[in-house]
Amino acid sequence: MAKVLMKGNEAIGEAAIKAGCLNYFAYPITPQTEVAEYLCRRLPEENGVFLQAESEVAASYMLFGAAGAGERVFTTSSSPGISLMGEAISYMAGAQLPAVLVNIMRGGPGLGGILPAQGDYFQATKGGGHGDYRLLTLAPASVQEAVEMVMEAFTLAEKYRNPVMILGDGMLGQMMEPVEFPEGLTTAPSNKDEWATNGMGNRNSNKPNIVKSLFLTDTDLNENNLVLKAKYEEMKKHEIRYESYNTDGDYQLLLVSFGMMSRICKSAIDDLKEEGIEIGLIRPQTLFPFPDEAIRQAVDKPSCKSALSVELNMGQMVEDVERCVHGKRPVSWFGTAGGVIPTPEEVVAEIKRVLG
Amino acid sequence: MQSEIMFAGFGGQGILLMGEILAQAALKEGKEVAWIPSYGPEMRGGTAYCTVVISDRPIGSPVIKNPKHLLAMNRPSLEKFAPTVKPGGIILINSSLIPIESGRDDVDQIKINATGLANELGNVRIANVIALSAFVARSKLVDFESAQEAVKNKLAKKKKLIPLNLEAMEKGKELALNQ
Amino acid sequence: MAKVFLKPKALADTHTHYCPGCTHGIIHRLVAEVIDELGVQDTTVGVAPVGCSVLAYNYFNFDFQEAAHGRAPAVATGIKRARPDLTVFTYQGDGDLASIGMAEIIHAANRGEKFVTIFVNNAVYGMTGGQMAPTTMPNQISTTSPAGRDVADVGMPIKVAELLAALQTPAFISRQAVLKPKQIFKAKKAIKKAFQYQLEGKCFSMVEVVSTCPTNWGLTPVDSLKWAEDKLLSYYKLGDYKTPEAE
Numbered sequence: 001m002a003k004v005l006m007k008g009n010e011a012i013g014e015a016a017i018k019a020g021c022l023n024y025f026a027y028p029i030t031p032q033t034e035v036a037e038y039l040c041r042r043l044p045e046e047n048g049v050f051l052q053a054e055s056e057v058a059a060s061y062m063l064f065g066a067a068g069a070g071e072r073v074f075t076t077s078s079s080p081g082i083s084l085m086g087e088a089i090s091y092m093a094g095a096q097l098p099a100v101l102v103n104i105m106r107g108g109p110g111l112g113g114i115l116p117a118q119g120d121y122f123q124a125t126k127g128g129g130h131g132d133y134r135l136l137t138l139a140p141a142s143v144q145e146a147v148e149m150v151m152e153a154f155t156l157a158e159k160y161r162n163p164v165m166i167l168g169d170g171m172l173g174q175m176m177e178p179v180e181f182p183e184g185l186t187t188a189p190s191n192k193d194e195w196a197t198n199g200m201g202n203r204n205s206n207k208p209n210i211v212k213s214l215f216l217t218d219t220d221l222n223e224n225n226l227v228l229k230a231k232y233e234e235m236k237k238h239e240i241r242y243e244s245y246n247t248d249g250d251y252q253l254l255l256v257s258f259g260m261m262s263r264i265c266k267s268a269i270d271d272l273k274e275e276g277i278e279i280g281l282i283r284p285q286t287l288f289p290f291p292d293e294a295i296r297q298a299v300d301k302p303s304c305k306s307a308l309s310v311e312l313n314m315g316q317m318v319e320d321v322e323r324c325v326h327g328k329r330p331v332s333w334f335g336t337a338g339g340v341i342p343t344p345e346e347v348v349a350e351i352k353r354v355l356g
Numbered sequence: 357m358q359s360e361i362m363f364a365g366f367g368g369q370g371i372l373l374m375g376e377i378l379a380q381a382a383l384k385e386g387k388e389v390a391w392i393p394s395y396g397p398e399m400r401g402g403t404a405y406c407t408v409v410i411s412d413r414p415i416g417s418p419v420i421k422n423p424k425h426l427l428a429m430n431r432p433s434l435e436k437f438a439p440t441v442k443p444g445g446i447i448l449i450n451s452s453l454i455p456i457e458s459g460r461d462d463v464d465q466i467k468i469n470a471t472g473l474a475n476e477l478g479n480v481r482i483a484n485v486i487a488l489s490a491f492v493a494r495s496k497l498v499d500f501e502s503a504q505e506a507v508k509n510k511l512a513k514k515k516k517l518i519p520l521n522l523e524a525m526e527k528g529k530e531l532a533l534n535q
Numbered sequence: 536m537a538k539v540f541l542k543p544k545a546l547a548d549t550h551t552h553y554c555p556g557c558t559h560g561i562i563h564r565l566v567a568e569v570i571d572e573l574g575v576q577d578t579t580v581g582v583a584p585v586g587c588s589v590l591a592y593n594y595f596n597f598d599f600q601e602a603a604h605g606r607a608p609a610v611a612t613g614i615k616r617a618r619p620d621l622t623v624f625t626y627q628g629d630g631d632l633a634s635i636g637m638a639e640i641i642h643a644a645n646r647g648e649k650f651v652t653i654f655v656n657n658a659v660y661g662m663t664g665g666q667m668a669p670t671t672m673p674n675q676i677s678t679t680s681p682a683g684r685d686v687a688d689v690g691m692p693i694k695v696a697e698l699l700a701a702l703q704t705p706a707f708i709s710r711q712a713v714l715k716p717k718q719i720f721k722a723k724k725a726i727k728k729a730f731q732y733q734l735e736g737k738c739f740s741m742v743e744v745v746s747t748c749p750t751n752w753g754l755t756p757v758d759s760l761k762w763a764e765d766k767l768l769s770y771y772k773l774g775d776y777k778t779p780e781a782e
Contacts, residue, residue, distance in 0.1 A: 058612075063613060069617055070618075171418065210598070267416030344416070345421075
């Protein structure tokens with residue numbers, strides 16, 4: 001199929017349809033509203049469900065209900081909206097429901113602004129809702145990668161019976177790039193008769209299925225948490241993804257950056273190469289599970305003097321980088337709050353400052 | 357080779373569309389492209405701008421502070437962005453609405469009476485196509501035929517507008533090459 | 536010997552956690568009887584959110600989802616939209632539906648979602664131990680209104696049936712009670728109608744059921760019935776507030 005020029009938000013909507021997800025519940029919020037505007041036209045053509053909910057809270061519970069009934073479900077929102085969905089995300093994790101959520105991040109805290117940001121790194125990878133749970137979190141750096149990650153997300157969500165978060169930013173949602181929708185990235189929906197409330201008669205069973213996250217006794221609650229924990233450990237074993245850039249040679253410093261920001265870092269690396277300065281980059285494609293070992297090894301290289309985490313926030317992922325580096329090298333952060341996107345020149349200047 | 361083109365003007369001048377047409381034309385030629393709009397608070401009634409990056413290899417940073425070329429469709433856009441253009445680039449000025457110069461002597465400045473000409477052709481909304489065609493003809497970033505194709509594709513659902521747009525494209529090209 | 540009174544198939548064979556004199560058991564049974572009579576046990580999904588009935592999934596014999604506090608109408612919307620072939624109902628209390636879940640119930644009703652809501656109104660938060668609800672009567676004592684509900688401070692109790700009946704979309708809005716045998720028969724009729732409307736593809740129905748909470752009212756079960764009859768039914772008038780036939 002020929003590549004077509006598509007806006008990130010629209011491509012994300014189409015990718016979900018291509019992945020066989022025909023249930024979308026959402027609430028408008030800039031800068032991701034084009035997903036809803038696109039899907040309200042496209043989903044009826046596919047006999048799918050498009051519903052504009054009364055709030056992000058309601059949208060996320062519609063997702064819960066439809067996921068609990070065994071259907072592929074999908075929503076998109078932006079930072080403040082994802083905060084409102086935090087409750088349902090926790091419930092979905094507790095009830096082990098597969099769902100795909102896309103956060104086209106904008107700046108915060110509070111109402112913040114509508115310009116691109118990566119300030120929800122903690123929210124996506126460390127919580128956001130209450131209780132012990134994790135979201136498998138994917139961070140695309142281009143419209144094409146967003147398409148591929150959305151398509152794969154449904155398979156991952158069903159594999160682990162856990163919500164999957166796609167963490168993009170306003171620029172990814174708003175920009176147009178050429179995309180194609182690859183075959184074979186999505187599997188057919190898994191059989192959910194074991195647990196979904198799809199009607200006893202529809203699965204020839206006389207045993208009701210219960211979708212719930214309530215475990216009133218201490219032993220039951222502990223058991224459920226151990227089941228969840230085991231899944232998160234499996235994710236760490238099997239789902240870590242990252243991209244290495246310019247890490248073959250002897251680089252003096254390792255950049256760690258994700259999403260759109262990583263592309264600016266790559267431009268900075270190319271510019272420095274022309275000056276004879278070698279810089280490596282690890283771009284985590286999964287933020288949970290985090291590529292601990294890859295970063296640890298990359299920093300261990302004798303030529304590497306330090307690590308620099310470059311983020312569109314006030315320093316969040318840097319804490320994970322510090323955890324990986326574990327004091328072996330100095331780790332620092334460079335970034336800006338939402339909207340003010342560092343240029344390659346500014347990243348270059350910071351690298352030179354760190355190198356001294 | 358990478359080129360960055362900034363399109364800027366009032367909301368309603370079809371600024372985002374100019375960028376999209378150029379991006380489509382470049383994509384058709386197998387180039388890497390990215391189209392980045394401004395979507396901040398300024399999109400409500402004020403200035404609209406977008407940047408198109410065209411490259412022969414994967415595009416790194418889509419954030420451009422210093423574009424290679426600028427198409428300024430109104431005066432505030434020229435005043436704001438002319439100083440950011442890289443030396444050697446093109447600054448296209450919509451002279452119908454902009455009575456001043458870019459103030460740069462290290463760029464290729466062309467003045468196109470886009471809005472006036474569009475009015476003469478009977479549709480002020482095609483000023484963007486006139487300016488874009490002039491830019492394409494001057495910069496040769498994409499083949500003129502690719503741009504024509506992109507315009508035709510964009511108008512696939514409004515076919516009766518195609519002849520007018522193609523006429524506008526020829527006018528734009530003529531103006532750019534005669535400067 | 537012939538059995539003349541059986542447990543409905545849709546009701547699980549188990550003990551409930553409900554307090555002595557609580558009318559949840561009666562309402563559960565009415566719902567189960569209706570589901571049996573309509574033959575939809577195999578396609579039914581119930582949704583019960585936080586409140587005394589949060590464990591309802593243990594007491595019914597069909598698929599069930601537990602929802603967060605107030606969110607049952609959104610959960611039911613998701614189920615029914617994605618799977619229109621399923622028979623879907625929510626079972627919500629007054630703290631849940633009329634307080635934290637007010638947005639969800641109003642919008643589900645107004646969109647005309649094709650499910651049934653059973654709204655159990657006993658004028659108090661039961662599960663958390665007797666706090667004031669939006670439906671608590673003027674001067675009624677609760678743990679968060681120890682001197683009685685002060686309407687000058689927190690307003691009058693919300694009449695949910697009247698509120699939803701003011702919307703143009705819903706198909707069937709009714710208020711019933713389960714304080715006397717005669718009322719129980721009428722309540723069952725209303726619940727059955729609501730489910731039948733869903734099976735006919737008609738949009739949203741709600742049956743509000745005036746109920747008791749002896750434990751949190753601090754009354755005996757018998758006195759609770761009397762108090763509800765006197766105090767609640769004089770404010771929460773029984774009857775059909777909206778029917779599809781009247782449209």
